[in-house]
Amino acid sequence: MREKVSFTSAGVACAAWHYPGTNGGCVVMTGGFGVTKEPGTDRFAERFAAAGFSVLAFDHRNLGESAGEPRQVARVRDQLADWRAAIAYAKTLPGVRRVAIWAFSLPGGYIVQLASEDLGLAAAIAQSANVDGPTVTRHASRYQSTGAALRLLGRSLLDVVGSWFNRSPRLVDLAGPRGTVALLNTPDAQLGSEILNPDNRYPGWQQSIAARSVLPAALYRPAKYAPAARCPILYVVCEDDKSALAAPTLKAAATTRLAEVLQVPGNHYAPFTNAHQQVVQAELTFLQNHLLQASTPAAGLTN
Numbered sequence: 653m654r655e656k657v658s659f660t661s662a663g664v665a666c667a668a669w670h671y672p673g674t675n676g677g678c679v680v681m682t683g684g685f686g687v688t689k690e691p692g693t694d695r696f697a698e699r700f701a702a703a704g705f706s707v708l709a710f711d712h713r714n715l716g717e718s719a720g721e722p723r724q725v726a727r728v729r730d731q732l733a734d735w736r737a738a739i740a741y742a743k744t745l746p747g748v749r750r751v752a753i754w755a756f757s758l759p760g761g762y763i764v765q766l767a768s769e770d771l772g773l774a775a776a777i778a779q780s781a782n783v784d785g786p787t788v789t790r791h792a793s794r795y796q797s798t799g800a801a802l803r804l805l806g807r808s809l810l811d812v813v814g815s816w817f818n819r820s821p822r823l824v825d826l827a828g829p830r831g832t833v834a835l836l837n838t839p840d841a842q843l844g845s846e847i848l849n850p851d852n853r854y855p856g857w858q859q860s861i862a863a864r865s866v867l868p869a870a871l872y873r874p875a876k877y878a879p880a881a882r883c884p885i886l887y888v889v890c891e892d893d894k895s896a897l898a899a900p901t902l903k904a905a906a907t908t909r910l911a912e913v914l915q916v917p918g919n920h921y922a923p924f925t926n927a928h929q930q931v932v933q934a935e936l937t938f939l940q941n942h943l944l945q946a947s948t949p950a951a952g953l954t955n
Contacts, residue, residue, distance in 0.1 A: 653701065658718075659710075661737035662730070666710050667717035668738070671697060673706030676749035677774075677943030678742045680735070681709040683848075684757030685869060686726060686826045686835070686861040688716035691848040695924060696754065699932045705939060708742045710734070716856070722821050724858060726865040728872050732762055739771050750774040750943045754935070756888075756923070757896060758782045761874040764904060768880035775942035776881075777935055779888040780920050783875040784900035791897055795830055795837040803833045804866065811863035821862035835861055838894040840919035847921045875904040884910040886938045888923060888931055895920040912938060 657670045669689060679700050683692015693709040701707050712731045713720035735753070742751050752775040755763050760781025767776040782788050793801060804824065811822040827841040828834030835841075845859060878885075887905045889898045898915070905911040914934045916927040923931040 654697075654707075657708075659737055659741035661713060661734040664713045665719040666713060666734055666738065667719075668708050668710035668741075669693075669697070670745065671701035671705075671707035671709075672745075673701065673704050673747065675704035675944055676747060677704075677752065677939060678706035678708060678745060678748040678750070679752050679754050679939065680738050680742050681707060681754045682712060682735075682759050683755070684759060684844075686715070686724075686859070687757070687844075687848060688854070688857050690716075691854045691857050692756070693754075695928070696932065696935070699936065700939065703936050703940075705943070706742075706745055706748055708738060708745065710738050722815075722862065724821055724823055724860060724865075725815075725862040726869070728762075728868050731759065732765065735762055735766055736769075736771065739766075739773070743772070752776060752939055752943055754779065756780045757920070758785075758869055758872070760896070761785075761872060764874040764881065764885065764908075765877045767883050767885050768877040770882065773883045775883055775939060776885045777888065777938065778885055778901070779923055779931070779935075780890050780893055780896050781887065781901055782896040783873070783878070783904045784897070785870050785872040787900050788895070788897050789870040792836055792838050792895070795839065795894070797831045800831050800833050800837070804863070807833060807863040808866045812867075815864050821864060823860040824863050824866065826859045826861060835866060836895055838920075840893065840921060841895045843919070843921055847924050875900060875907075878904040878908045878911075881908050881910060884912065884938075884942050886912045886914065886935065888935070889913060889915045890918050890920055890922045890927075891915055892918055892922075893920045
């Protein structure tokens, strides 16, 4: 029941799945940092579509089925631009009257920044969101060996320099055990492939990122945009999240005027595993409240 579509962001064609809906609401979605649309959104998009919502699930430029070079380069500013283009495109889809946005992990942080902009959004869902890169990076370093941390820094700097000379990116794995060079070595990050890609269901997902992408992502702190949010935000917080951390997200939620909070037990990927039904139901209720009503009521902070 879904169809492949594409839209243009800064001249680059971004690939997406469009799930047609029936109720006038549309949810724009991406996966986590370096996670393509299928492993990152399928399980949630299917549930939203079954409830009558249109869904637009897309790949950022340079990743997955989207165009763009060099491959596997994930720049925060470019991905935010892709989001704005996706939101604009979603508004042109047949029958769409109101638009919400959804993402998890680092792109879950994008949700907070985008919600603060004048994009005409009705609602936003930040799931297991990284809203404070510096704090999260310091915490994640506990799971790195000193040698691996230095090699990651060196590879990142060399890749930045290489980009000045149009050299191919030096890649790092999205996750790996302590002592390996990876974006994250946290315990829950190491579960990501098994949870998002069981039995290699998505063989086209390249689970690596350009090393030049690491430092800007580590410095990104979207929590500062939370007080300026223009639409309601549902923060889904995993209490034992070692990859995005609960505390910074709860702090951001406390400064968000139209915030709702769902806290669930478990790690970064709990919404895909043990807490899936609880999280999906809460997200559907939130979407129904804010996309299907004539006006958006004020929402208080809840647990």
